[in-house]
Amino acid sequence: MWSLAAALTRRGHEVAVASTSVGIRGETLSRIDAPFEVVRFPSIAIPHAPYTYTPQARRHLVLLADRFQPDIVHTQFMIYWLSLASSALCGQGRPLVLTLHGFTLPSEPSGSAGRLALRALYGTMGAKLVGNASAIICVSEEVRAKMAVVYPRSTARARVLPIGIDPIFLDTTKTASREYIRSQAHLEGKRAFVFLGRVVQDKGIAELAEAFRVLRQKRTDVSLLVVGDGSGVPVMKRILRDVPDVHFFGFRSDVGNYLSAADVMVLPSYREGFSTALLEAMYFRLPFVATPVGSAHDLVRCGARGALVKAKDTVDLLDGMIQLADIDPQELASWGDQNWRLTMQRFTWDSIVDGLLAVYQEVLY
Numbered sequence: 001m002w003s004l005a006a007a008l009t010r011r012g013h014e015v016a017v018a019s020t021s022v023g024i025r026g027e028t029l030s031r032i033d034a035p036f037e038v039v040r041f042p043s044i045a046i047p048h049a050p051y052t053y054t055p056q057a058r059r060h061l062v063l064l065a066d067r068f069q070p071d072i073v074h075t076q077f078m079i080y081w082l083s084l085a086s087s088a089l090c091g092q093g094r095p096l097v098l099t100l101h102g103f104t105l106p107s108e109p110s111g112s113a114g115r116l117a118l119r120a121l122y123g124t125m126g127a128k129l130v131g132n133a134s135a136i137i138c139v140s141e142e143v144r145a146k147m148a149v150v151y152p153r154s155t156a157r158a159r160v161l162p163i164g165i166d167p168i169f170l171d172t173t174k175t176a177s178r179e180y181i182r183s184q185a186h187l188e189g190k191r192a193f194v195f196l197g198r199v200v201q202d203k204g205i206a207e208l209a210e211a212f213r214v215l216r217q218k219r220t221d222v223s224l225l226v227v228g229d230g231s232g233v234p235v236m237k238r239i240l241r242d243v244p245d246v247h248f249f250g251f252r253s254d255v256g257n258y259l260s261a262a263d264v265m266v267l268p269s270y271r272e273g274f275s276t277a278l279l280e281a282m283y284f285r286l287p288f289v290a291t292p293v294g295s296a297h298d299l300v301r302c303g304a305r306g307a308l309v310k311a312k313d314t315v316d317l318l319d320g321m322i323q324l325a326d327i328d329p330q331e332l333a334s335w336g337d338q339n340w341r342l343t344m345q346r347f348t349w350d351s352i353v354d355g356l357l358a359v360y361q362e363v364l365y
Helices: 002-010 057-068 081-089 112-123 125-132 141-150 152-157 167-172 178-184 205-218 233-239 255-261 276-283 295-302 314-326 329-346 349-364
Strands: 016-020 037-041 073-076 096-100 135-138 158-160 191-196 222-227 246-250 264-267 288-290 306-308
Touching (some): 002 349, 016 057, 016 081, 081 096, 096 349, 135 141, 135 152, 135 349, 152 158, 167 255, 167 276, 178 255, 191 205, 191 276, 191 314, 205 222, 205 233, 205 314, 233 246, 264 276, 276 295, 295 306, 295 329, 306 314
Parallel strands (some): 016 037, 096 135, 135 158, 191 222, 191 264, 222 246, 264 288, 288 306
16 A cells, blocks of 8 residues: 555655554554655554454544545445445545455354454445446456456456565565574575565465475475464464474565565465565565465466465465475576566556556546
């Protein structure tokens, strides 16, 4: 969201970003130094759920709109309370653009409470938000297909527009050389696989841990870097107990250091919208092993290089990792170079904004 707002500002547009005061883990979100207005509304994190509730969200948004007088309201995501409340701004001729960064079908949550909650949301406030939207942007073909299952009449207004990366910002996350990081982590002579993201069950972390455990039994020239934090860390550590060449770095802001030190990105998610982590890995010239969910399938169709493996399938994941462990270093580097070129040509925010401005023009005129 921040990179998109910055890209729009660079084009000469006035932008105000409405956000929550806390993150989904309950952390207080700090003020940021940005070339656009940022307004944080008082919010409450819901315990044991990746969700925030914003009391009086409609009132806050109406007051902001009265002061800022936007031509377009663009809401990101659908399930969060602040996003759902943005329907209140559809009056006075303001078009609403809705971006869906992911879409969970009511049948997908494992618990009955989650399934019932999604059905209730999609049938009430979600339906109102979708119905009020002048345009709906889905970040991947899979997201659009899932949306069509729940809202079949809205498919005609939905189009696919991926998210992007900010190369200038990503360059600031690399503060050390590849050689230095590899020497510190004892990666010399190793084919280093890196996982970047939230370490939770839906990211396929149990399958990844088991696949690497078997892979490391088969060969000694591989290592695994886990960059991120979450409830799945103890699960991975239990499976990988006594397995050499495994490194847990926790949450890091200097992700470029670890991506540039690695050789292959691995992302065995059960579901995704459009994986920012995968794009960031491609920017740092990494091929990947990933499940064909969300953006991974779209990226391969665009020419990205990597191996697609079945979700929730440890054996297939292991086979994919073996495939990329066996590739000649020069060929692997050429795959990484191709991924970097693709990212720079099609997936920077400056290029994505061209498509977004076309959507804005369409709903305004």
